[in-house]
Amino acid sequence: MILQNFIVFEGIDGAGTSTQIEMLKNRPEARDFLFTAEPTSAPTGKFLRQMLKGDFPLQNESAAYLFAADRNEHVNGKLLTQGNTLVTGIKEACQSGKKVVSDRYLFSSLAYQSINCPPEVPRLLNSLFPLPSLLFYFEISPKDSLSRLDDRNFREIYEKEDFLNRTVQEYHNVLSEYSEKAKNQGMKIVLIDAKKTKEEISANIWQEIKNLPIYDK
DSSP: OEEEEEEEEEOSTTSSHHHHHHHHHTOGGGTTEEEEESSOSSHHHHHHHHHHTTSSOOOHHHHHHHHHHHHHHHHHSOOEEETTEEEEOHHHHHHTTOEEEEEOOHHHHHHHHHHHSOTHHHHHHTTTSOEEEEEEEEEOOHHHHHHTTTTSSOOOTTOOHHHHHHHHHHHHHHHHHHHHHHHHHTOEEEEEETTSOHHHHHHHHHHHHHHSTTOOO
16 A cells, blocks of 8 residues: 655665655755654664664564664654644644654565565564655765765664675665556656755755645745
8 A cells, every 4th residue: 555645765774764854854845744754753762773783683583673663653653743743643643634754664674674574574563564755866886885884983783884785786676666567556666866965955955845736835
């Protein structure tokens, strides 16, 4: 099922999705948009963010279940917002006519969690979630993406070059798998060259959003 008005940004750590979402927030045309991210800022997501920092080591299958639980609250939970930030309730927001932009979604789980646990686990856990109308995937090499994270004083548990090399391959597998679903169901997949300038990428993204039938302003 496609969820109209739902837009997702995907890519490995350091690809630039968060930067582009911040630029989109600053566009006056996006004043009626809601912005969100996974893991969420709900209690389930806060625990996951601590796990990603290495504070709570978990079995890989347990992480897949927790990401899916957080996503269920994100999509199907009661609509909760803080300004233009959506905490939970994507489906309710989209069905009310709001445009919702998320930094990461189920495609992240299919890529990241398929590496260290049986791939059928994240696929089963995420099989019932709706697909977005528009998916942006930011293409970049792990070496280049990690160099962008050098200013940070910490690394999350997945931010290792060998792991991200495998994640990129899993992302490509996921995009190939979902390309047929996209054709049949109406989800548009847009590949972004993440090494272009921020301004070029931002212009490309906005053009794609404007061309969607969901954008009517």
